[in-house]
Amino acid sequence: MTPIITSRDLGAVRSLPRAVIFFWANWSIPAIQSRVVVEQTKVMEKVLPLPVPYFVADVSDQSGELWDALREWLLADDTATEQAVWSGSGMLLWLRSGKVVHQMIDPMNYAPGDVAAVSERAFSLV
Numbered sequence: 001m002t003p004i005i006t007s008r009d010l011g012a013v014r015s016l017p018r019a020v021i022f023f024w025a026n027w028s029i030p031a032i033q034s035r036v037v038v039e040q041t042k043v044m045e046k047v048l049p050l051p052v053p054y055f056v057a058d059v060s061d062q063s064g065e066l067w068d069a070l071r072e073w074l075l076a077d078d079t080a081t082e083q084a085v086w087s088g089s090g091m092l093l094w095l096r097s098g099k100v101v102h103q104m105i106d107p108m109n110y111a112p113g114d115v116a117a118v119s120e121r122a123f124s125l126v
Contacts, residue, residue, distance in 0.1 A: 001038070001056040007069035010057070014073070014098035018123045019053050021095065022107075025088035026060040033108035034090025040112035041119075052119050059088075094122040 001022060004010050013019050022038050025031045042054050057070060077100050092115070094102040102122045107115055 001042070001054045004055050004057045005066065007065055010066065010069050010073065013055050014095065016053065016095070017097055019055060019095045020119065021093045022054060022056045023089075023091045023093075024056050024058045024060065025090070026058070028088030028090065030106065030108055031088055031090035034092075034106065037107045037110060037112055037115060038090070038092065041107075041115040043112075052123065094119065096123065 004013055004021065013021065022035065023031070024035065038054065042052075057066065059067060059070065061067065089106050090108060092104040092107050093100050102118055104110070104115065104118065
């Protein structure tokens with residue numbers, strides 16, 4: 001997963017035709033468990049006809065430039081939830097041209113194949 005470090009990085013990710021953002025919190029057991037599922041999903045998705053770029057936003061500190069940019073963006077997006085930056089669950093957001101088209105609060109509770117199926121649906125690959 002490619003890290004999103006600055007608000008400028010976030011803007012670049014939001015300009016992509018498709019992207020998945022994983023919200024990482026180093027203090028969270030659910031985020032650690034969710035990251036394993038996300039990594040396994042990325043391997044499975046290599047066979048898809050269109051690439052699905054995965055990014056990681058580290059929200060461990062719950063402060064700073066990226067934190068502020070993420071909160072501002074999520075509050076302005078009527079389909080997203082600000083819970084992504086607060087929960088520590090390892091939330092996933094699927095974006096199409098910067099707009100959230102799907103969110104998964106707790107990837108750790110899903111099989112990698114189920115998460116890959118969400119990508120297929122979110123990006124109309126099936």
